[in-house]
Amino acid sequence: MPESTPRRTVLAAALAAVASTAADPAVAATRAPDPAPPARPPARTGLVDNRFWSSYTDWRGGHAAGTRAVAGRRPGIAIDSPLGRTDYTDPHTGTTASWEYATWTSPRHTATVPATEIIASWNADTPAGTWLAVELRGTYPDGGETPWYVMGRWAAGDGDLRRTSVDDQGDGRSTVWTDTLAVDDPTGGLRLVAYELRVTLYRAPGTALTPTVWRVGAMASDIPDRFTVPASAPCTARELTVPRYSQNTHVGQYPEYDNGGEAWCSPTSSQMIVEYWGRRPTAEQLAWVNPAFDDPQVCHAARYTYDYQYGGCGNWPFNAAYAATYPEMSAVVTRLRSLTELESLIRVGIPVITSQSFRKEELTGAGYGTAGHLMTVIGFTADGDVIANDPASPNNDAVRRVYLRREWENIWLRTNRYNASGKVVSGTGGVCYLYWPAEPAPSQRRVLRSLGLV
Known part of the structure; x- marks a missing residue:
């Protein structure tokens, strides 16, 4: 079954408490952006702002405290001279260890969209004996600032610490819900107008080890x-050849990672796209998986996207960070403004992992309803219907689905919906993961640039 995403339900309930007084659906629809004309570049509208730091100039432009900018084919930041040592007690193991650390802080970014939500994501290499933390500090219109919110403590492996989000972060005006910083009451007009990101790199004391961060940034949005x-x-008729994996063939496997495959829609989707780009785990990396299990790489993806605080594999930035652990891969969490923008990505060969929620009767042919589910859009039919690799399928052969364009477009892009009890809850408003090679083709770069991602 699709992932139930309980923390998304918590966020939905919090936002629905104020959204229940929203305008009539027909009126609300008139406030959405007009779609771009067919076969033209997607229109930029004031709904989403992406800012990612990834160039050598970017890294030199931030405030380095013990870090250095690393030049080369894939610029980044690394530890130069640590600022000192600090102890960290892992809340999931109880182990306390000492770590050397250094930091890099981005310039303050004034968003083109005064935002109700901000989601950070990052791409990094963390050799054994290293890890990193990403924090975000927002600015309100009155000049007040949020605390430095922890958006993730992360390592590619799970031997040095358990990667984790941090609960109970808020200042009375905004709150972090696992991986999403959200304004508590957007109906009152409060927005986040700017933000900074701070990356702290950690390593075992007395070593020359270092994490390397190649990309860090955030998506700010104010979806009506x-x-x-x-x-x-x-405007696009094309189907990409993407591997097909069912999460349901893994039901009951490794229940320590969110009860097994029934909740693995996110890592299963991530693994499909990683392999579309020609990457996959090595035999050595998969040696821990029971050899009786088919598609062991899906188990691998679940383990290495698992958020020990959230208790699931659906942490959006953790999935993007996992994808970027493969050689020469870039990955972000963002929102798209329209299905036309998604078509522009398919047209240049970039599949898209999308997040949506719906009742069973709202998506013809799905056969299920969900409070939150990830699937991979791999193309469009000649009629414009959506071709998706849906991991909530009984087996790999059944993963490819065709969903009616109008139904799929609505369940993905809406921000409010009625659940099975008739209660108003939130939709994801076009959230997606995008993974692409660090050196994309020129046509791919043009589309990614039009979305503010490169």
């Missing part, structure tokens, strides 16, 4: 309340 979105006109 809407139960429906305007229909877009089809």
